[in-house]
Amino acid sequence: MATHKTELRTVNVTRYITPLREGGSLPALAEADDDFKYVLKFRGAGHGSKALIAELLGGEIARTLGLKVPEMVFANLDEAFGRSEGDEEIQDLLKGSQGLNLALHFLSGALTFDPVVTQVDEKLASKIVWLDAYTTNIDRTVKNTNMLIWHKELWLIDHGATFYFHHSWSDWKKAAESPFPYIKDHVLLPQASLVEAINNEMIDQLSDEKLREITSLIPSEWLDWEGSEMETQEIREVYFQFLAHRRDHAHNFVKQIQHARETLI
Incomplete structure (x- = not known):
């Protein structure tokens, strides 16, 4: 934890x-x-x-x-x-x-991750693929890996394309339960053979307390959306509910990852 x-x-x-x-x-x-x-x-x-x-x-x-x-x-x-x-x-x-x-x-001197040059071990790859399925990150592909090698370690960058449900802001519960088919394009999918094995470990680290802690970081001025009738705290609560609900339905996207790997192999 x-x-x-x-x-x-x-x-x-x-x-x-x-x-x-x-x-x-x-x-x-x-x-x-x-x-x-x-x-x-x-x-x-x-x-x-x-x-x-x-x-x-x-x-x-x-x-x-x-x-x-x-x-x-x-x-x-x-x-x-x-x-x-x-x-x-x-x-x-x-x-x-x-x-x-x-x-x-700024990670000075960092190199863009190249899957041809650098091999990522199965557990780390599985954690990153799990993370990106959980946060619905559509942008960690071969064309745009959004990972850097710095001091011989793998660093994740650029999560601005996650949580794409909030651009339409409709039916967050349905979005939270979605399996996330875009995971088929993930650059580390071939190495992510331990997703089911690490699933409970990942879930256990995302307690309600921790998720509330993270969502409470969102500045109120970032939640003052033009045209929205929701109060800032209501919007923040939707983010928390989305994260908690998606965590509780992780089996949906874990199955999708497994299916995508079977298709790939």
Whole structure:
């Protein structure tokens, strides 16, 4: 059982270094007032605060399950930040991201995981595949592995494509019980032979207390959705209920993983 208290530090962004032009969300390499460099993800980009919520929940659940994820911090952008930025697209992005954003510690010198070069052992592969089926992560494929090799260890990054149910926000219970067929495209599926064996271990680490701890991290300002009639605490409660219900119905996606592996083999 995980016993550590889930907390995030808050830093102030002091320098925008360079955009990281992967995908459409324009994350950036930035420096903060703690003198560390971070991969900064903006609430004013792409899917807005929902992508940050997905990143936060997905990353902290991975950490709870004992997987390696760069430290995440809340990153505050002052209203004056970025005024001198020459690129209009980036300037608009910075203006639209004032307040709290999310940043991940920059793993300097890390290499993109290549399944041809690096072999992942069966237990670790099974844990990662279980995690991604649980969080409905559609974005850990051969084309986009979203994993890095740093200090000879495997690190997970970029969980912004998890929990895709929240983009339509309809029938969360049905989404929680879904088997997740997209797992067939997972880059580590061939090695994930122990998913059934590690299932109870994974479930046991995701107690109601831990899931509430993680969902309580979501800043209220990220839950102030335009057009939504729900209060922020109601939205936060749906995230908790989704996670708890999906955990309790893990057999649905475990069976899907096994089926996908049988088809693959």
